[in-house]
Amino acid sequence: MRNPITSSRIALLFLIAAFAGSVLALHGVNQVRGRQATLQETIYITSGKTLKRLSLGYSGLLADIYWTRAVQYFGQKVQEDEPRYDLLYPLLDVTSDLDPHLIVVYEFGSIFLSQKPPTGAGQPEKAAALVEKGIRANPDYWRLYFTLGCIHYFDRKDYKAAQEAFEKGSAIPGALPWMKVMAATMAQHAGETRTAIAIWTRLYESTQDEMIKKNAVQHLAALQVDQNVAELQHRVAVFRTRTGHLPVSWSDLIAAGLLRRVPLDPINAPYRLMPNGTVQVEDPDKLPFITAGVPPGWKKSAHR
Amino acid sequence: MTSRLAAIAYNTFREAVRDRVLYNLVFFVLLLVASAPLFGQISIGLERLILINIGLSAISILGIIIAIFIGIGLVFKEIEKKTLYTILSRPVRRWEFITGKYLGLVMTLVVNSAFMTLGFYLALLWVSRGLGKTDAGLLIAIYFIILEFFIVTAITLLFSSFSTPIFSAIFAFALFVIGTFSEDLRNFAALSHGVTKWLFSATAYLVPNFSALNVISQAAHGRAISGKLVLFNTLYALLYSAAATAAAVLIFERRNLK
Numbered sequence: 001m002r003n004p005i006t007s008s009r010i011a012l013l014f015l016i017a018a019f020a021g022s023v024l025a026l027h028g029v030n031q032v033r034g035r036q037a038t039l040q041e042t043i044y045i046t047s048g049k050t051l052k053r054l055s056l057g058y059s060g061l062l063a064d065i066y067w068t069r070a071v072q073y074f075g076q077k078v079q080e081d082e083p084r085y086d087l088l089y090p091l092l093d094v095t096s097d098l099d100p101h102l103i104v105v106y107e108f109g110s111i112f113l114s115q116k117p118p119t120g121a122g123q124p125e126k127a128a129a130l131v132e133k134g135i136r137a138n139p140d141y142w143r144l145y146f147t148l149g150c151i152h153y154f155d156r157k158d159y160k161a162a163q164e165a166f167e168k169g170s171a172i173p174g175a176l177p178w179m180k181v182m183a184a185t186m187a188q189h190a191g192e193t194r195t196a197i198a199i200w201t202r203l204y205e206s207t208q209d210e211m212i213k214k215n216a217v218q219h220l221a222a223l224q225v226d227q228n229v230a231e232l233q234h235r236v237a238v239f240r241t242r243t244g245h246l247p248v249s250w251s252d253l254i255a256a257g258l259l260r261r262v263p264l265d266p267i268n269a270p271y272r273l274m275p276n277g278t279v280q281v282e283d284p285d286k287l288p289f290i291t292a293g294v295p296p297g298w299k300k301s302a303h304r
Numbered sequence: 305m306t307s308r309l310a311a312i313a314y315n316t317f318r319e320a321v322r323d324r325v326l327y328n329l330v331f332f333v334l335l336l337v338a339s340a341p342l343f344g345q346i347s348i349g350l351e352r353l354i355l356i357n358i359g360l361s362a363i364s365i366l367g368i369i370i371a372i373f374i375g376i377g378l379v380f381k382e383i384e385k386k387t388l389y390t391i392l393s394r395p396v397r398r399w400e401f402i403t404g405k406y407l408g409l410v411m412t413l414v415v416n417s418a419f420m421t422l423g424f425y426l427a428l429l430w431v432s433r434g435l436g437k438t439d440a441g442l443l444i445a446i447y448f449i450i451l452e453f454f455i456v457t458a459i460t461l462l463f464s465s466f467s468t469p470i471f472s473a474i475f476a477f478a479l480f481v482i483g484t485f486s487e488d489l490r491n492f493a494a495l496s497h498g499v500t501k502w503l504f505s506a507t508a509y510l511v512p513n514f515s516a517l518n519v520i521s522q523a524a525h526g527r528a529i530s531g532k533l534v535l536f537n538t539l540y541a542l543l544y545s546a547a548a549t550a551a552a553v554l555i556f557e558r559r560n561l562k
Contacts (some may be wrong), residue, residue, distance in 0.1 A: 056484040057514060058365070060521035062358040064350055101525045104350060 002022070045089055048097020062198050063099030069094060070105075072196045074112045078119065084261070085121035088112060090258055092130055096137070101140065105242025106134030111215065114155040119288055124155035143206070146179065150199060162186050178202055221266035222289035225281060229292040232263055232271060232279045265293075308396055309404045316408020320374055321415075329370055329414055334361045334423040341431050355431050356442065356524040359424040364449045366420075367413055368456050372476045374412070375460030376469040377473070378405045379556070406461050406549050413453040421446050440528035444534060445523035451541035455512045457479060458548035465552040466559065483514040512544055549556040 070091040074265045077083040092109040095102065112120055114127035131148045139143060149165035152158045153173035170179035170303065182202065185195050204216035235258045239247050246252035250273055253259040263271045267270060271293070281293040320326060340355035379402075383390035391401060421443075427441075429435055459479050463472035486508055493504035517537055520527055 053485065053488070056481060057518035058357075058520070060353075060524055061361040063521075064354045064357050067350060068354075099521055101521070101527070102353070215531045 007098045046094065049096040051094060052098055059098045063095050063102055063105075064096040065092060066098060067102065067105055070109065072113075074121075077121075084115065085113075085123065088121050089123065089126045089130070093133075096130065096133055100134075100137035103134070103138065103144070104108060106131050106144055107147055107209075108211070110151055111212070114151045116155075124151055126227045127151050128156065130282065140172060140174075142169045142172040142175035142179065145172070146173075146182075149182065149186075150203065154196070159186055176206065193223055193227060218275070218287070219289050221287055222291070224266050225287055226292045228271065229267065229281075230278045232273075233277070234281070235259065236273070240277065246275070247273065249273060276296070308400050309407065312391075312401060312404025313407035316378065316497070317411045318417075319527060320409060320412040322356045322446055323504060324459075326370060326412070326416070329366050330419060332506060333366045335441065336362045337420075337427045339423050340427060346395060352428070352431055353524055355413060355424075357429055357520060359427065360442070360445055360523070363420045363424065363446065364452065364518070365415060367453050368417065368552050369478060371409065371413055372460050372473050372480075373455050373457040374471040375457050375476070378409065378462045379464045380469050380472075388562070396474070398557050400552070402461065402556050403549060406457060406545075406552075409457050409461075413457065414450060416494045416498065417450055417453070426445065432480050441526065442527065444525050444529045445519050447516045447534070448519055448537060451519045451537055452514060454541045454545040455483075455514070455517075456551070458545035459512065461549045462552040462555070464521070465556045479511060480514065483512040485515075486511055486513040487515040511539065 034230050036071070037073045052059045070088065073091060074085070077085055088109075092105055092113070095105050095109075099105075100202055103276050110127040110131050113130065114120060114124040116122045126150060128151050130149065131144055135141075135144045135148065145168050146164050149162045149169065152162035152165055157259075166179055166183035166186060167173055170177075170183055182199065185198060199217045200216045200223070202280060204213055204220070207213055207216075234254060236247060239253055239256055239258055247253050247256075250270075252257060254261065265271055265281050265287065267283070267286050272280045272282060274280055279293055280295050281287055281290065284290060284294045337355070337359045339485075340358040341351060379388075382391065383522065388401075392398065424446075425435070425439075428439060429454070456476065460472060460476040463475040489504055489508035489511070493501050493508055496504055516533070522529060
């Protein structure tokens with residue numbers, strides 16, 4: 001009869017060898033399928049209502065899974081060079097069908113959808129539709145009107161619709177008083193930089209979420225850069241008018257009394273004065289939403 | 305009578321807690337609850353909500369699995385091991401045997417749920433850095449889950465009183481699935497006419513209504529659950545499981561055990 005200890009040792013060795021082999025085999029499988037095989041471009045059931053029935057009452061859990069899938073999908077797409085976000089809206093739509101009270105889907109999902117590529121899908125119409133769906137399901141949640149107003153203002157440039165959204169939101173009990181101010185500002189100063197600064201500041205102040213705060217800070221920084229670059233280029237033009245030539249460095253402008261010190265951008269890097277008199281930021285990748293001060297040919301990248 | 309019922313219920317409970325599968329399932333739920341904060345890390349803004357949804361869904365699903373897989377063997381095992389004849393040769397009536405078995409399994413599920421709830425609240429405490437008023441509302445969702453177990457145990461016992469374990473499991477699970485669609489059956493009935501309306505209405509009342517007992521999403525969002533719903537759900541679950549247990553007794557009373 002075989003010694004049971006020997007049998008155990010053989011079984012243990014076999015276990016280790018077989019498991020190690022399975023790890024190698026799985027590695028091969030992953031190589032063949034690709035790194036993002038689990039996030040393939042397929043949404044098998046596009047109807048949230050059908051999925052809700054199939055969930056056997058656990059639709060909240062399924063909504064969390066779909067939301068996580070939407071976040072992963074967006075995170076993966078944002079890393080691609082020329083991304084297409086074909087599945088983003090269907091994923092968000094299904095998630096909101098499964099759990100209509102999942103506010104993050106409307107608040108974050110609309111950011112994913114509305115922002116211009118590469119930091120978003122560039123689909124503001126769908127973003128507005130998603131938030132309107134959220135408002136229908138959560139009519140007492142005034143912050144969704146603020147989100148809708150922001151989409152109309154920044155991404156759709158529809159100031160009238162933005163004003164209406166802020167007005168409707170301000171009428172909801174519990175809405176903060178500045179919603180009324182926003183509606184009034186829309187009517188008088190739509191399209192002005194100070195209005196944009198006011199909206200992003202309110203957004204920053206009114207949220208607890210770090211991602212939304214970071215997004216607001218980046219937009220505020222971009223608005224500041226846009227203002228700074230315009231102002232600095234104006235001073236360069238004044239210098240040229242006075243002296244007949246372009247300044248070589250900031251020291252020339254400081255010596256001429258047009259600047260007090262070397263100007264810094266919002267990330268505390270000095271602005272660069274180019275030989276042709278234009279002004280550029282040192283690192284445009286760290287200021288993702290700037291429209292002025294970017295080097296010629298620079299391409300926005302989401303790889304930050 | 306009460307002492308005989310208590311004795312059968314206690315023995316059923318003791319037998320169930322000796323089952324290692326039970327511990328594995330409870331451990332699995334606690335593991336899921338403990339890993340929920342990690343799921344929150346790969347999503348955005350959902351850490352607490354994911355924990356609640358995973359935790360309560362796991363308590364519910366695993367409890368139903370335990371109710372079905374232990375329930376199907378309650379009567380069958382006693383017949384197979386021939387211990388039933390020893391029990392029934394004593395002054396124990398058949399209805400006492402079935403009711404005692406039911407109470408024993410329900411007791412097992414309540415104790416399991418208490419452990420799983422404790423684990424769930426510890427995880428919630430860790431994620432939320434404290435417990436609030438809305439977290440107490442989650443107890444109502446857990447209470448409804450336990451009411452679900454009352455019904456599932458009763459229907460499993462009903463099927464196991466006349467069928468083999470495998471078919472009892474299939475029937476009980478199928479009835480659970482149909483029960484989650486009971487609201488749809490009522491809606492179909494409202495849209496139909498004549499015999500069809502009557503048929504759908506009758507089916508909607510006949511199958512257990514699990515949709516009203518699942519308030520996980522509502523509780524997860526901190527939405528209030530009315531006292532009336534608690535009252536009527538309690539009444540419904542108690543009466544429906546009593547009816548199903550009575551049906552099991554009826555069948556078992558007529559069953560030829562020779």
